[in-house]
Structure formats: structure tokens, C-alpha cells
Amino acid sequence: MPPFPITRAEISRSRLIGNFEYLRSLLAHAAPGEPGQRCQLLAVVKANAYGNGLSPCAPWLVQAGAKWLGVTSVEEGVAVRRLCPKARILVMRGLLCDEAEALMEAQLTPTVWDSAQLDWLAEAAQRRALAFGSVPVHLEIDTGMSRQGVGVADLAKFLNTLLNLPTLRLAGVYTHFASAEMLDAEQNRQQRSAFRRALEQIFAAGFHPQWIHAGSSATILAQQRESECGLAQTWGAKGLIRPGIALYGYAPAFSGKRAKAAEQARARLQPVLAWKTAIVSTRAVAAGTAVGYDATFVAPAAMRLALLPVGYADGLNRKLSGTTSSSGGHVLIHGEPAPIVGRVSMDLTVVDVSHIPNAAAGDEVVILGEQNGLRVTADDHARWAETIPYEILCAISTRVPRVACE
Numbered sequence: 001m002p003p004f005p006i007t008r009a010e011i012s013r014s015r016l017i018g019n020f021e022y023l024r025s026l027l028a029h030a031a032p033g034e035p036g037q038r039c040q041l042l043a044v045v046k047a048n049a050y051g052n053g054l055s056p057c058a059p060w061l062v063q064a065g066a067k068w069l070g071v072t073s074v075e076e077g078v079a080v081r082r083l084c085p086k087a088r089i090l091v092m093r094g095l096l097c098d099e100a101e102a103l104m105e106a107q108l109t110p111t112v113w114d115s116a117q118l119d120w121l122a123e124a125a126q127r128r129a130l131a132f133g134s135v136p137v138h139l140e141i142d143t144g145m146s147r148q149g150v151g152v153a154d155l156a157k158f159l160n161t162l163l164n165l166p167t168l169r170l171a172g173v174y175t176h177f178a179s180a181e182m183l184d185a186e187q188n189r190q191q192r193s194a195f196r197r198a199l200e201q202i203f204a205a206g207f208h209p210q211w212i213h214a215g216s217s218a219t220i221l222a223q224q225r226e227s228e229c230g231l232a233q234t235w236g237a238k239g240l241i242r243p244g245i246a247l248y249g250y251a252p253a254f255s256g257k258r259a260k261a262a263e264q265a266r267a268r269l270q271p272v273l274a275w276k277t278a279i280v281s282t283r284a285v286a287a288g289t290a291v292g293y294d295a296t297f298v299a300p301a302a303m304r305l306a307l308l309p310v311g312y313a314d315g316l317n318r319k320l321s322g323t324t325s326s327s328g329g330h331v332l333i334h335g336e337p338a339p340i341v342g343r344v345s346m347d348l349t350v351v352d353v354s355h356i357p358n359a360a361a362g363d364e365v366v367i368l369g370e371q372n373g374l375r376v377t378a379d380d381h382a383r384w385a386e387t388i389p390y391e392i393l394c395a396i397s398t399r400v401p402r403v404a405c406e
């Protein structure tokens, strides 16, 4: 009997914690000093922990020692606050007017860069009669990604607005790199130097933010020596680096001279999520039989097919559809690759088990994960679907229950 629920994403506690500890050890090399004091990890748990499930991942990361968690919206922050009463939670997307109240209620740390955002926070603070400096904010600097953050040209005006809002306190300053995984990209150097100039201006204006942060998974795995942590230290602040994807066992595709070293570091990470299901039924079909919507696959010979109870509504990408037995993606059954044949439908997918004669209803199917030493990863799915592993993980829909396991 297969375990229930049949289709499920098993989330491994030991792997998540192992990845966190490994990334922390890389940081300790980059920024020697008292562990956890000089430079820390801000564990990014946005997008339902990259599809791995906020619960259980956020509390596990806190148990592993994460003091900071990163989310994208106030809603996510509120959900994390319920799970992790003591963590510091950074909302990394810029604040919207109606979010200020809920943000303060849940004691989340907002990202700001616009005077309107400061006004909304100050008004909410006033309604709550908060005291001087009681709302910590993190200022994002746009150093070249042109997505969020104050441009260096507008920084002085922003700092002036902030000076006149006594309930708000500039607790952190950060930036985000557009090309962190392109290790030799000129853009990284430009963004770093723009960030340094912004910090000079901020400290010269009399602000003393406690936290200075930049960088993501790529930054840590590439062990960038001119580390963001070093930058924080020169200002007497604490550094943070914000890994997301690496916590869950994956990484962006590196390029550049040091890509190999980064790939080696990345090879130490273990995928946290295993996506499994079971065969519903099998059938034999004759040569010439069409399979699935629009008959995109026609059996070239007599075949045995297995029906799987997953489809694109579960997040199985339609680009994994196979018009031949080798053009699509595959799953693992009895430790063998079983190619997807025909279109991935909303709720159903058909795979070729001609070479796995014992495959039968109820047998375990691994969509992502390992079986008898073979492995299918989100990188494989990303290659088949022409996307990135981030999207593959985030796309696994809420219909697939996340099951905590060791």
C-alpha cells in the first residue's frame, strides 16, 4: 500500500537544516569572528519557502539558528509570525499603504525607499501612539537592478524625510544584486560600489544602521571574498546575507571564472523536497495507438503505459509532455526512468513502463527525488521545461500536501 496522501511532497528536516548549517559554515570562512555575531544568514522563506512549505520550513530554520527570516508580503510575514513568534521577519517587497497596520501588529520589519512608505508607517505609529524610534525600517538601495529601492540620486531627500519622522528608526540598509550568479559580471562591481557610496552618504548624514546586507545564495556559494560581511564590519554594523534557493538544495546556474568552485560548493546541498505519487493503473496498447490530448504521441510499437494522478494543476509543467519516448521528462518507477508520453493533462499524466514489466497500480512514483540511487531534480525539470529550478519548486501547487519527514 502506498502512503496516504498518494501525491505528496515530502519535506526533509535533516536536509534543510544540513543546508542551513553548510551555508553558515561557508560564511564563517568568509567572515571570521564570533560565529553568528559578525555575519548571519537571513533565511528567505518567501513563496511558501520556495514551494517547500512555510510550515514546516520556517520553524525548522529557526531551530537551526536562523534569527532572521525573509518574506515578500505582509500576509506571508503574518503567517510566519504565527509559526515563529521570536524571529525577526523582513518583508522584502516595498510596503503598500494598507499593509502598515498589519505589519506593526505582527512586528514585521518593513522595506522602504519612498517617502510615501515612510508616511504610512509614521501615521500607523502615531495611531498606536508609539514612542521615539520604535519602528525599525530597512532601506533598500537601488544600485542597478531598477526594481525596488531608492536611487543614489534621491537618497539625500529620502534621508531628510526620515530625519523628520521620529517614530521610525533606520535599523538596516540593503541592496540586491541583479547578476549574482554571473561571477565575473561588471554589474556586480558597479552595484557594490554604488552600495558603498550610498552607505557613506547614510553614515555621513548621522544614521547608524545596525544591519547592512546584500547577496543571496549565489554570493555565499561563490564565497565572494570581498564579502558583504566585510562591508558591514567596516561600518561597525552586523552583516547579513540572504540565501533562499540554496536552503532548499538548489542554486542558480553559475557562470564566470570561479563557477567551478561555486558548483562544487553547491554539490554539497541536498534537495529538501521529494515529490511522489503512485500508479493508478496500467494498460497495454498496440502500435499506432494515440495517447492523450491532441494525440501528440502515437505508440511506435506495442507498449505498456502507466497512469499517474498528477498534472499541471499540481504544478507538473506541461513542457514535460513527450511526443516521443525521449522528448519529454521522466519519472522514476522501480528505480528506472519512465518517460512521460503524450500531453501532461490537468490532473493526469501517462508514462511509458514497457521496460518495467512489474510496474503495477499502487507502486511508488518519484516525480522529484531519489529512487534506488537514481535522482530526478528540479534542475532536470527546469531543463525540460526551459525555466529555472526556482519556478519548478514554486509551481508545485497547494493541492500537493507538504508532509514533514526526517
Ligand SMILES: *Cc1c(COP(=O)(O)O)cnc(C)c1O
Pocket: 044, 046, 092, 176, 215, 216, 217, 218, 242, 243, 244, 245, 246, 252
Ligand atoms: C529572493 C531574494 C533573495 C534570495 O535569493 P536566492 O537566489 O533564492 O538565494 C535574496 N534577497 C532578496 C531581496 C530576494 O528577493
